[in-house]
Amino acid sequence: WNHYVEVGVYGETPAVPVPTTENLAIGSTVTASTTFDRIGYLTDGNAANTGSYTNGAPGVQWVQLDLGTSYDLNTIQLWHYYGDGRSYRDVVVQLSNDATFSSGVTTVFNNDTDGSAGLGTGTDREYAETSSGKTIAFGATNARYVRIYSNGSSANTWNHYVEVGVYGDTPAVPVPQYDVVPIDDFGAVGNGVVSDTQAYIKAVEAATAAGAD
16 A cells, blocks of 8 residues: 655745846945046946046056945946047956956956957957947846956046946845645645544554555
8 A cells, every 4th residue: 555644845936036227336345456536436327427537547457346245247338538539448347256356257348459458368349438338238147346457548548437337137046935745635635734634544544454554
């Protein structure tokens, strides 16, 4: 004879990322490889005024945003100074969950076609700066930190930023579910609960008396 009281099956609802249209850069912590004056302009949410820019020293320099937690990022919007249509050199955008960018680095844009910045040889083109900024779209990448490099522009050797926007999804968190596969036998009903224990006991006793093991 075969007997069952109950079977339980457990698992989690498939995780679904929570989409957001919020600019995650606003309120982030900004650091840099050198001193950038008025660095608060970088993430103040105002890309409309090219005169509101932060200015950093010549050479290969970076600014870095700490979003505070990891997100599934998919878009970066970038405005350098755009008042005269200049192009910036060696623009490289990288993502990571490591604040030092020594591991787990994903490069989502690189127009350093000769590799002179030491960050790999890029295949993206230089572009003229406009008030529309540069939209960099990419497959969802989990990261907390965004680092952006540049190396002067076609106008001079200084590095300037008007605004940076960062967009993505809140990391998905699986929701535990504890569903039970019911067995409609010996008093067990469709909700997975043995509602009539005495009925089951009597059934077992009857089966045993009939020779069940």
